[in-house]
Amino acid sequence: MSHDLLSQIDLPADLRRFRESELLQIAQELRGFIIDAVAAKEGHLGASLGVVELTIALHYVFDTPNDLLVWDVGHQAYGHKILTGRRDVFDTNRELNGISGFPKRAESEYDTFGVGHSSTAISAALGMAMASQLKGEKHKHIAIVGDASIASGMAFEALNHAGVSGADLLVILNDNAIGIDPAVGALKDYLTKTKSGKETGRDNIFESLNFDYSGPIDGHDLPKLIAEFQRQSGLSGPRLLHVRTVKGKGLKQAEQDQVRYHAPGKFDKITGDIPAKDESQLPPKFQDVFGHTLVELSQQNEKIVGITPAMPTGSSMKIMMDAFPKRAFDVGIAEQHAVTLAAGMATQGVVPFCNIYSTFLQRAYDQVIHDVALQKLPVIFCLDRAGLVGQDGATHHGAFDLAYLNCIPDLIIAAPMDVVELRHMMYTSQLGLPLPIAIRYPRGRGHIVQWQLPFEKIELGTSRLLSQGNRIAVLSIGSIGLMVQELIQQEQLDITHIDMRFLKPVDETQVLRVLENHDHVITIEDGTILGGLGSMVGNLAFAKANKPLPQLHVLGIPDSFIEHGPTADLHQLAGIDRGALLQLIQSL
Numbered sequence: 001m002s003h004d005l006l007s008q009i010d011l012p013a014d015l016r017r018f019r020e021s022e023l024l025q026i027a028q029e030l031r032g033f034i035i036d037a038v039a040a041k042e043g044h045l046g047a048s049l050g051v052v053e054l055t056i057a058l059h060y061v062f063d064t065p066n067d068l069l070v071w072d073v074g075h076q077a078y079g080h081k082i083l084t085g086r087r088d089v090f091d092t093n094r095e096l097n098g099i100s101g102f103p104k105r106a107e108s109e110y111d112t113f114g115v116g117h118s119s120t121a122i123s124a125a126l127g128m129a130m131a132s133q134l135k136g137e138k139h140k141h142i143a144i145v146g147d148a149s150i151a152s153g154m155a156f157e158a159l160n161h162a163g164v165s166g167a168d169l170l171v172i173l174n175d176n177a178i179g180i181d182p183a184v185g186a187l188k189d190y191l192t193k194t195k196s197g198k199e200t201g202r203d204n205i206f207e208s209l210n211f212d213y214s215g216p217i218d219g220h221d222l223p224k225l226i227a228e229f230q231r232q233s234g235l236s237g238p239r240l241l242h243v244r245t246v247k248g249k250g251l252k253q254a255e256q257d258q259v260r261y262h263a264p265g266k267f268d269k270i271t272g273d274i275p276a277k278d279e280s281q282l283p284p285k286f287q288d289v290f291g292h293t294l295v296e297l298s299q300q301n302e303k304i305v306g307i308t309p310a311m312p313t314g315s316s317m318k319i320m321m322d323a324f325p326k327r328a329f330d331v332g333i334a335e336q337h338a339v340t341l342a343a344g345m346a347t348q349g350v351v352p353f354c355n356i357y358s359t360f361l362q363r364a365y366d367q368v369i370h371d372v373a374l375q376k377l378p379v380i381f382c383l384d385r386a387g388l389v390g391q392d393g394a395t396h397h398g399a400f401d402l403a404y405l406n407c408i409p410d411l412i413i414a415a416p417m418d419v420v421e422l423r424h425m426m427y428t429s430q431l432g433l434p435l436p437i438a439i440r441y442p443r444g445r446g447h448i449v450q451w452q453l454p455f456e457k458i459e460l461g462t463s464r465l466l467s468q469g470n471r472i473a474v475l476s477i478g479s480i481g482l483m484v485q486e487l488i489q490q491e492q493l494d495i496t497h498i499d500m501r502f503l504k505p506v507d508e509t510q511v512l513r514v515l516e517n518h519d520h521v522i523t524i525e526d527g528t529i530l531g532g533l534g535s536m537v538g539n540l541a542f543a544k545a546n547k548p549l550p551q552l553h554v555l556g557i558p559d560s561f562i563e564h565g566p567t568a569d570l571h572q573l574a575g576i577d578r579g580a581l582l583q584l585i586q587s588l
């Protein structure tokens with residue numbers, strides 16, 4: 001694909017020098033550029049393809065960066081990045097030391113707000129608009145938000161406030177009628193029918209909230225978009241422009257299979273096909289073991305239900321939704337609601353498995369404390385994508401869960417080392433616990449091919465002694481223990497290794513025994529170093545262990561935000577990889 005015009009655009013000012021009639025070709029070239037880049041380097045595809053025309057029209061009409069664009073989530077902002085100074089480095093997208101897959105303030109003045117988690121754009125753009133008012137400055141403030149993201153509570157809070165703010169805020173609702181998975185909820189149906197009050201004589205929902213509503217308009221029709229943005233640039237006050245687009249636009253397969261092509265991995269840039277892979281001999285992913293195990297358990301226990309906030313495919317809750325459509329619920333991008341919904345169900349004796357990515361549970365922290373733990377409601381949280389997740393980077397790493405959950409009373413915290421332990425923990429959880437439990441596990445594959453072993457009950461708060469040495473002991477929690485175990489076997493190290501399994505209740509007897517019988521105790525976790533296993537063992541040592549204490553070495557994610565890149569590289573950067581552990585052991 002040629003980039004004759006695109007190659008002349010380094011910044012939006014260059015784009016604005018083109019005639020409107022040339023924008024169609026620029027759109028084709030930009031689309032081709034995105035397809036070529038993602039086919040080779042992976043990343044988010046469908047969302048960016050769907051907003052090519054929108055992106056061009058926005059930068060063509062508005063005076064960016066003086067006018068402020070805020071992209072919600074930011075997975076659709078590849079076109080924006082390419083038009084705002086990052087075309088030549090776009091091949092480093094999501095790579096270690098490369099550009100981020102999401103808008104990021106440190107990266108460009110055109111990235112007005114850091115994103116990754118959804119539904120923040122309206123609040124952020126409103127904040128900017130109110131700041132402009134306060135400072136007496138003239139800017140346009142534009143939030144671009146998807147149909148699934150606008151259904152989240154936070155977006156509604158922002159609309160509610162913006163409607164009485166008088167702020168110069170344009171919300172562009174990019175309605176493609178899908179999130180990652182098919183859109184859900186009543187708002188989805190409403191949006192497919194909604195029309196302007198000017199047409200119907202009755203206010204629609206946005207007009208009722210004091211927004212000047214326009215649309216819906218075709219988001220692939222460049223002349224229409226440009227005319228509408230020119231009109232909008234002369235207006236002020238809260239406005240909402242409803243734009244309809246097609247996710248994956250311009251690549252046949254991506255339009256037809258929008259779920260798969262949200263982030264398809266590598267594919268053929270000419271045909272659009274994803275190469276078939278035989279994965280039958282590979283160990284399964286943690287998430288698939290979660291999904292299949294939940295179905296197995298649901299067959300035995302009719303009280304079980306599944307809840308996911310908008311991640312059925314990613315979390316594999318889809319397996320349960322297919323097997324038991326009446327007992328598994330996708331509630332949309334609504335983590336807070338998902339948690340309290342699960343709490344409500346638990347009050348009635350239902351056994352909810354509430355599956356949330358570790359990073360997204362951050363949004364429902366109060367609900368975990370106030371609605372679940374404080375009432376000792378036995379909700380079973382399955383926290384997927386715990387630890388460092390790789391190319392999505394700092395916004396998405398599940399780095400904090402061990403620490404932020406550890407300080408909550410009456411919450412059991414478990415982390416399986418392998419998929420078989422995950423099964424046993426899920427089995428144990430639904431037998432009837434007196435408290436809620438959070439089971440956290442990582443993105444990707446385990447190492448056990450034959451995972452479908454009979455269920456076993458695990459005693460809460462018990463660890464597993466995996467090898468016994470004398471001077472040095474390693475206490476690990478979660479899947480990072482696999483690396484420890486392999487290291488010990490491959491290097492034939494004479495050291496003790498304990499898979500802690502539970503951060504809370506922690507196996508105090510075992511920890512004290514280890515502290516008293518070794519010269520050096522190493523803790524290792526794929527979570528922040530502050531407040532997780534290392535802190536727990538340190539506290540125990542000072543409070544309860546007989547003196548003299550061994551030397552304690554705490555390995556975990558350092559107290560800084562870890563960027564994006566291959567997970568193995570990030571583990572190395574964080575000092576929690578095989579090399580770092582071996583070096584430490586050798587130095588002792």
Ligand SMILES: Cc1ncc(C[n+]2csc(CCOP(=O)(O)OP(=O)(O)O)c2C)c(N)n1
Pocket residue numbers: 047073075076116117118145146147148149150174176178179180247309310311333335360363
């Ligand atoms: C708080 C939060 N929950 C879940 C996600 C995962 N997520 C990323 S994109 C997405 C779907 C967004 O759909 P929509 O807003 O309609 O945008 P589209 O992809 O259709 O352009 C979801 C659920 C997230 N980024 N943030």
Ligand SMILES: CC(=O)[C@@H](O)[C@H](O)COP(=O)(O)O
Pocket residue numbers: 044073075116180263314385389392443
């Ligand atoms: C943009 C976003 O938040 C999701 O698309 C996320 O990238 C999904 O991550 P997984 O690929 O780990 O499911």
Ligand SMILES: [Mg+2]
Pocket residue numbers: 146147148174175176177178179
């Ligand atoms: Mg959408």
